[in-house]
Amino acid sequence: MTRILITSALPYINGIKHLGNLVGSQLPSDVYARFNRALGREVMFICATDEHGTPAELAAAKAGQDVAEYCADMHETQAKLAKGFRLSFDHYGRSSSPQNHKLTQHFAGKLAENGLIEEVSEKQVYSNADGRYLPDRYIEGECPNCGFADARGDQCENCTKQLDPTDLINPRSAISGSTDLEVRETKHLYLKQSTMRDKLDAWIDEKKDWPVLTTSIAKKWLHDGDGLRDRGITRDLDWGVPVKKGDQDWDGMEGKVFYVWFDAPIEYIAATAEWAEANGLGDDAWERWWRTDKGADDVKYVQFMGKDNVPFHTLSFPSTIMGSNEPWKLVDYIKSFNYLNYDGGQFSTSKGRGVFMNQALDILPSDYWRWWLLTHVPESSDSEFTWDNFQQTVNKDLADVLGNFVSRVTKFCRAKFGEEVPAGGSYDDAENAVIAEINKRLETYNTHMEAMDIRKATSELRAIWVAGNEYLQSAEPWAKFKTDPEAAAGIVRFALNLIPLYAVLSEPFIPDAADTMLNAMNTKADWPTDVAAALNSLEAGHAFTVPDVMFAKISDDARDEMEQQFAGQS
RNA sequence: GGGCCUGUAGCUCAGUUGGUUAGAGCAGAGCGCUCAUAACGCUUUGGUCGCAGGUUCGAGUCCUGCCGGGCCUACCA
Numbered sequence: 001m002t003r004i005l006i007t008s009a010l011p012y013i014n015g016i017k018h019l020g021n022l023v024g025s026q027l028p029s030d031v032y033a034r035f036n037r038a039l040g041r042e043v044m045f046i047c048a049t050d051e052h053g054t055p056a057e058l059a060a061a062k063a064g065q066d067v068a069e070y071c072a073d074m075h076e077t078q079a080k081l082a083k084g085f086r087l088s089f090d091h092y093g094r095s096s097s098p099q100n101h102k103l104t105q106h107f108a109g110k111l112a113e114n115g116l117i118e119e120v121s122e123k124q125v126y127s128n129a130d131g132r133y134l135p136d137r138y139i140e141g142e143c144p145n146c147g148f149a150d151a152r153g154d155q156c157e158n159c160t161k162q163l164d165p166t167d168l169i170n171p172r173s174a175i176s177g178s179t180d181l182e183v184r185e186t187k188h189l190y191l192k193q194s195t196m197r198d199k200l201d202a203w204i205d206e207k208k209d210w211p212v213l214t215t216s217i218a219k220k221w222l223h224d225g226d227g228l229r230d231r232g233i234t235r236d237l238d239w240g241v242p243v244k245k246g247d248q249d250w251d252g253m254e255g256k257v258f259y260v261w262f263d264a265p266i267e268y269i270a271a272t273a274e275w276a277e278a279n280g281l282g283d284d285a286w287e288r289w290w291r292t293d294k295g296a297d298d299v300k301y302v303q304f305m306g307k308d309n310v311p312f313h314t315l316s317f318p319s320t321i322m323g324s325n326e327p328w329k330l331v332d333y334i335k336s337f338n339y340l341n342y343d344g345g346q347f348s349t350s351k352g353r354g355v356f357m358n359q360a361l362d363i364l365p366s367d368y369w370r371w372w373l374l375t376h377v378p379e380s381s382d383s384e385f386t387w388d389n390f391q392q393t394v395n396k397d398l399a400d401v402l403g404n405f406v407s408r409v410t411k412f413c414r415a416k417f418g419e420e421v422p423a424g425g426s427y428d429d430a431e432n433a434v435i436a437e438i439n440k441r442l443e444t445y446n447t448h449m450e451a452m453d454i455r456k457a458t459s460e461l462r463a464i465w466v467a468g469n470e471y472l473q474s475a476e477p478w479a480k481f482k483t484d485p486e487a488a489a490g491i492v493r494f495a496l497n498l499i500p501l502y503a504v505l506s507e508p509f510i511p512d513a514a515d516t517m518l519n520a521m522n523t524k525a526d527w528p529t530d531v532a533a534a535l536n537s538l539e540a541g542h543a544f545t546v547p548d549v550m551f552a553k554i555s556d557d558a559r560d561e562m563e564q565q566f567a568g569q570s
Numbered sequence: 571g572g573g574c575c576u577g578u579a580g581c582u583c584a585g586u587u588g589g590u591u592a593g594a595g596c597a598g599a600g601c602g603c604u605c606a607u608a609a610c611g612c613u614u615u616g617g618u619c620g621c622a623g624g625u626u627c628g629a630g631u632c633c634u635g636c637c638g639g640g641c642c643u644a645c646c647a
Contacts, residue, residue, distance in 0.1 A: 012647055055646060124645090135645045154645070161571095162643080216574050217642070224573070229644065260647070307575090307641065316644095338575080339641075380583090381576050382640055389582065392596060400609060408606030415605080455583075459595070473611040478604070492605095549607055 002300050003042040005289050005329070006033050007268045009305035010050035010095065013074050014059035018347040018356045019385065020340040022085065023373040024306035028335065028454050030087045031374060032302065034508035035449045037088075038527040044289050047082070048093035048271045049075045052240040053260035054135055058175060067239045071096060081357045085366045086511045091278065093271030095263055100270035101241045104263040108233070109246030110324040111191060118190045118230065119252070125153075125165050129178030133186070133236045134165075138175055141168030187252055189243065190230040191262070193319045197228045200315055200322075203330075213307055214334045218314035231316060233262040265317035269328070293327040302333045302452075310336050335452050338378035342385050343563075355385070355566055363562060367510040368394050368551070374509055375458045387563040391554045398510070402465045402502065403550040406517060408472065409495040410546040416481055417489060423540035425490020431535075434471050434494075438464055438501075439531045445505065461505060468498045496544065497535040500525040513550055520547035 008029040011017050026047060033045035051071045060070035071094070079092050094100075111117050124133045139153035144167050148158035152174070153165030165171060172179045193200075204218050222228050234243050240257025243250050272286040279285070288295035303313055313334055321328045341347070347354035360369050372390050375397070376383045413422065427435075441464050448457035472495060481488035503517035504525045518524060521544045528534040538544075 010647095014647085050647075053647065133645095137646055155643090165645090213575070213641095220573055220642075221644075224643075231644070235645085259645090264647085308647080311642085311644070312647095341640090376582075383582085386581090389596090393582085395607095396596065399607060404607055404609050406606095408609075410606095412605040459584085462595080469610050470612095472605075473603070476603080476605090481605090551607080553607065 003044070003289070003298055004033075004036045005299050005301040006036075006043065006045045007301075007303050008045075008047040008089075009303075009309045010048050010264055010267060011078060012053075012055070013049045013051040013071050013078075014055045015074070016077065016081065016356050016358050018342075018354050019360060019369065019373060020342070020347045020354070021306075022357060022369075023340050023377055024337045025304040025309075026082070026087055027085070027370065027373055028337070028377055028452070029302075029304035030085075030089075031454060031457075031508045032304070032335075032449070032452055033088055034511065038504065038507060040527070043090070044272060044275075045088060045090045046093070046268055046271045046275070047087070047089045048091075048095055048267050049078055050260065050264045050267070051075070051094055051096045052237075052257070052263060053235075054132075054138065054237065057132075057237065057239055068096075071239075077358075081361070084361045085357065085370065088511075091271050091275035093267060093274045095260075095267040095270075097267070097270055097274050099273040099277070100263060100267045103270045103273070104241045104258055104266045105244040106246055107266060107320050107324055108189075108244070108250075108258065108262075109248070110326060111320065112245050114323055114325055116192045116195065116319075116323045117233075118192055119187055120190050120232070121185055121187050123183050124186050124236070125171070126182050126184045127173040127176065127178055128180040128182065129176045130173050133184075134173060134175070134181070136165050138173065139165040139168065139171050139181070140174045141171035144169055186236055188232045188256075189234045189250075189253065191233045191316070191319060191323070192230050193228050193315065194230050196319050196322060197222060200228065200318060203318065203322075204314060207333075210334055211336055213338070214310055214314060214336045217307065217310040217336075221311050221315055228315060233259045235259050261312050261316060262320070265312065266320065290329050291327055292329055296329045299329060300333070301329055301331050302335065303331050304335050305337070307336050307338055310334070333452075338380070338382045340373075340376070340378055340383055340385060343387070343567075344384070353566070359566070364554075365512060367512045368398065368554075371398055371458075371510055374454055377454045379453070379455055387559050391556075391559045394551065395553045397462055397465075398513075398551040399553045401462065401469065402506070402513070405465060405468045405472075405502075406499055406520070406547065406550060409468075409492070409499065410520065410544065412477065413492045413496060413544075414546050416485075417492065419544055419546065421493050421496055421538045421540050421542040421544065422489035423493075424486040425488070425493065427490065427494060427535075430471065430475055431490075431494050434467055435532050435535060437467055441467070442505070442528065442531060449508070458509065461509065464505060465502060468495065468502070471495065471498075493538070493540065494535060496521070497538050500537065501528060501531070501534050504528065516547050516550055520545050 006029050009025040033043050036043045057067050060067040063070055075094050082092055125139055126133050136153035140150055142149055143151035143156040145161045146158050148156050155162050171181055201222050204215055234256050237257050241263045243253040243256045269290050272289055276286040289299055290296055321330055342354035372393050441460055445457055445460040475491045477488040477491040499517050500521050500523050503514040504527055507514035
């Protein structure tokens with residue numbers, strides 16, 4: 001039996017994430033995890049907060065908190081929101097965990113042993129007022145090319161010319177505005193990725209089935225200019241994983257930490273170790289997912305991420321893994337996504353533009369958001385959120401097609417036969433035709449889910465819901481009831497049986513609604529392998545209840561109000 | 571500047587290795603049903619597939635150029 005290891009890109013710690021962040025990795029990975037669990041496969045689904053780096057320190061300072069305290073609070077907030085959206089992580093870890101400190105230092109030590117680390121002395125801009133080194137984009141000044149006053153140290157937004165911070169005229173700190181800057185000499189570790197270029201190139205070449213978005217970005221970095229460049233993996237910061245070789249100190253690296261992009265992917269592994277500890281299990285429990293010498297040979301490892309994360313997952317992290325010369329599990333498939341835009345522009349934290357995870361849950365239940373986001377997940381190109389589209393999709397698909405189906409069937413039965421599955425009648429041609437159709441659609445649905453074609457899967461699922469309404473319309477139990485109650489009973493029994501089937505098939509997308517359906521029908525169900533059998537599972541006499549309205553519609557007024565509320569200040 | 575992605579009905583999107591009259595959902599129109607959240611079902615109107623060339627017996631699909639949108643470009647993460 002194949003085991004499935006799934007990781008979602010780690011949300012950064014510096015604030016509450018918006019819907020674009022959610023749909024770009026966590027939500028689709030959750031669908032895939034739920035689907036695989038439903039099939040009975042053993043799944044390990046990992047996510048964590050990514051807590052290191054300059055922006056985390058600045059966010060903490062802005063919040064007037066110590067950075068460790070800030071990260072702990074924000075981790076709790078994000079974990080709570082993840083639960084609110086029903087993200088079914090087996091563990092939601094923290095990149096600041098002791099496990100990650102230990103593993104990150106371990107990998108660095110191995111890379112050094114294998115001659116893949118180089119010490120480089122370089123010049124960095126230091127801000128006396130801020131008491132810290134400034135990354136290029138945290139330095140602003142006048143562009144030497146076009147004269148734009150607020151050019152950033154890496155690139156001028158106005159003329160798009162790439163810059164070096166020392167090019168700027170009258171440079172200042174973007175954090176404090178201070179001009180008390182100086183260039184200091186500082187020593188850093190570089191990972192010699194360039195020596196692994198051919199190996200990485202050959203490895204990427206094997207991945208014929210990966211999304212073009214994934215492989216093309218990797219190829220660009222491998223072949224652009226002089227090819228893959230070495231990458232600095234340390235920073236002059238206080239908050240992070242202290243630079244060590246395994247458990248040994250690293251001469252000349254005192255007071256420095258590893259670069260956030262070096263330790264963040266290692267947290268996928270460390271979070272699994274956190275999971276083991278949290279569940280009172282030994283190291284072998286997590287190592288069997290990650291070490292091919294300890295049982296991970298039968299693991300299929302799938303990563304989900306936004307396109308901005310691709311280079312780090314196709315090149316940097318594999319360099320770390322391969323360079324260690326230890327039998328760690330490499331990724332088998334990378335599913336990458338484009339971006340979700342908001343009503344004609346980008347989501348913007350600073351402008352308060354767009355919907356953030358906490359706000360979304362304040363307004364409507366998670367299933368509404370999950371369904372819309374997943375039916376519009378940016379798989380082939382960027383996609384766009386509009387309130388009008390959101391309202392239409394939710395009202396039509398969830399309220400009218402699925403919710404109303406459950407409602408009409410259960411209420412009709414209650415009125416004519418009471419709140420139990422009626423006896424009498426039998427399944428005939430009409431029912432067998434529905435079984436045949438669902439069988440066919442289920443096969444397609446399974447194929448899309450295995451391939452992680454999320455949008456195609458949603459439209460197939462919707463078609464399966466529609467089949468129920470079509471059936472009722474042509475079977476007309478309300479008309480039959482007047483002349484042939486037995487026949488009507490058979491129809492209602494069949495229709496009632498569709499509800500648990502729909503619940504199971506819908507669970508990866510709308511888990512709360514699936515629960516509601518199963519609870520109402522007072523049953524449990526497995527992923528169907530035999531649709532005919534599944535539609536015979538509720539027998540005559542089985543008691544059920546009529547659920548409350550599963551999905552209340554979004555009114556035009558409510559839609560307009562929400563649109564106003566989230567328009568931002570642009 | 572360079573690289574990649576993208577432009578198909580009013581809207582959101584499918585369109586396998588080029589092969590007869592270009593598909594789906596929503597929206598619009600008409601009809602039907604009345605069990606149901608005025609829900610459901612059936613039928614139907616919308617497209618010189620961004621533009622211009624080219625290859626081919628044949629191109630939405632391949633090539634070239636142009637126009638528009640997006641992302642990345644290695645020190646934000």
